[in-house]
Amino acid sequence: MLTKSWIRPALRTAAFLLALLVAVQGVGHLMMPTSNRHLSGYTAGGVLGEKNNTVDVLVMGDSNTAQGISPMEWYHARGVTGYAYGEGWLSIYNIYYRLLQIFKEQSPKVVVVSADTVYSRRGGDTYTAAAVREISGEVFPLVRFHDEWKNMHLTEYFKENDYTWRDVNKGFAPITDVSANMYNAQVWNYMNAEGAKAEYVPAQMKWYLRRIRDLCRKHGAEMMMIAVPACTSWNYSRSLGAAELAVELGVPYVDYNLREENPIGIDWRVDTPDGGNHLNVLGAQKLTDALGEYLTAHYALEDHRGQPGYEEWDEDSARYQEAKQEIWGCARQEADHQLQVLAENG
């Protein structure tokens, strides 16, 4: 009798939850943008528009990645194809699910994970709350794209998705502003090792990092971690924490905030658009060159320039180089002006 009394409600509840799941997922798919241009922040969604299996290096991270790494520089200098998948506040949980999608179309040889995503947490969130929120956003497209109805025309709901849009900059978001944090120049000495202890990384985050590593291995990609220079959001404790994680995962880790790893030298007076939170194109050039050098030295990455099947990359590279002169010129002008102001103010 007891069994009978709970089986019926349990079955009914399960059936209801199933119906709810179908409805939520169905509406969620209707809400998904019909173009990959609007699939993610910045131009990260453009990776799905690349010809299948052409991206050799995939960098996954938040806004620091999008503004700090320009893969087209690698193609121009070394013929290495790469994509910077950067989105504001992207977390490790997001990266895992996005990789699942990307691996369906691309087979990168190296997946570079930006270590600041480990510590990326919106204000007020606990670790568990952040995990549940981010994972639910990935599992239920309706949560992630719920606001899309405001941008969609009625006819778009029934249009087939067109995920062929390509980004010439390969995910890079060039910023030409120059703005140092002159009021608090102390932040430039942010990698102070004195008394620093490895910052805590919650177990659920570690678990997802292991899942990312295993996913990469399953698809024949090697995973590595980097820390993008950021003097207001990075510190030595985080660097130690990320280094410990990398050892646990058995993957290489390079922190471009550390002096010995940063031979080019980020100049916080001119290489940042916002007082040290992100890099502008001048800083991005330095980081991209250094990372490109590391990648070609440590991984067998082919030079695809002029190869059949990479015509689009050659075209995009030419267009990128054409636009680059103007963009970089603009940033250099701003940097010169900033240095002049600094010199005048002593």
Added chain:
Amino acid sequence: MAYHSSVYLLLFLPLMWALWALVPQKYRAGVLLGGSLWFYWCGANYGIVWLLGIAAVVWLLGLAMGRTEALCAAVRPALDPPGRKALKKQAAALKRCLLVSGAAGLVLVLVRIKYLPFLLRVPLQWLAENRPWWPQLSLSSITQPLGISFFLLMGISYLVDVSRGAAQPAQKYWQVLSFLCFWPHVVEGPFDRWDKTAPALLDPPAPSYRALCFGVQRMVWGLFKKIVIADRANAFVKLVFDDWTQYSGAAIVVGTLCYTLQLYAEFSGCMDLALGTAEAFGVPLSENFRQPFFARSVSEFWRRWHITLGAWLREYVFQPVIVSKPMMRFGKFCRGRFGAAAGRSLPVWTGLLITWVLIGLWHGAGLIYLVYGLYYFLLQLLGEIAEPHLPAALTAKRETRWYKALQMLRTFVLVNFGMMLFRANGVMALLQMLRRLFTPWRQSLLIGIDAKDAAVLAAGAALMLAVDVLHERGHHLRSELAARPLPLRWAVMIAGVVAVMLFGAYGDHYDPAGFIYAQF
């Protein structure tokens, strides 16, 4: 862990319910207590020490009062009538002493944490500026523990009820702790009574499919009000009230209306979430709202809005104050000086004044909250003074439909002005906002929201109004839905959940907004 957060809805609540339903009956109360402590720890961390300490004090005082009563009952048969009388008097004095010391201690804790920095700020500043010889003093601020106003006042009500003999004291510490920290009412209330809530908390009923369905339905409706309406209105309200100098009189009027809508949707939505949660666990909590905008006077409004706060103050402040000895003496004095009518009214008005000042200050330490309380006191006072002088022709029409509508409209306007007062960033800001009402009204009202957001806001408000109309007419919508065929019930529920997820103002494009009343 807010009631509308994904971690609460997708992790905490399902886990707690499953655990609660699966464990044997004798452990269910323990599961509820464990869940409450976990919930409180997530929101307050070490603030939990306050909760544990206050629960211990309340429990010990209640126990002492109970033991006094039991001792009296045991000794009484052996005494002669004068001895019995003396014993009763002594016991009453001891219980009163325990109650007064306990309640005063709890109030002092609240005053120290919440009000003392505000009360001492001006005198300390004055002394520092005008009396250089005065030593520099600074009051260390204590982080306000989550929900302290709620569990302290519930603790006081427990003590008063035990001292009056209206409730049996808890024998075990965990029982009082379980009552005070029950997670659905610890953040924003309602103020529950021990005799109503404790039985189901301490001896929970068996899990029920119907209770679960009803609870979840109420929670979905609460989520709709909070996420779709209140959080969407927040974008508009925040801009208008924080930067009023930029906006016209029209924006200030609409901003005030939107704030009223936001506060109502949010607070009543939070109550729906809290009561829905408790219902799913078989625990009845007190209703805190009853269609407040159908009130015909401000006093009726406060009997429909935050009902349990009003009831608490009425029972534990207003009534004891007006029957207290000093107030009786005051009444006698007034009767002698100003006549019988004043002798009756003035003590009541004094009680009302104290109650309204407390209502104002309960919302926060600040001059604006004091003014807020006084505003409602004045309205009620004027209403009572004017009532006997209304022309007979008008009072005769009191029950006609148009007169009722007029009264509702008047109350609505007065309440909205009160809301403006409540939300304004200080008294000066309020005065300047009022002055801006007379500036040209030509300005777009799409401030912080776009046309589609505004449409959703209007549709959501219309739906809320429709539901309130049905409730006011005596419909019990969930029971009526339960009588419908299963496909219709499921369709309504699924539509509700999808609507919340689809039209909710959450994610990257919206500022996350916490529950306003959680800060009180």
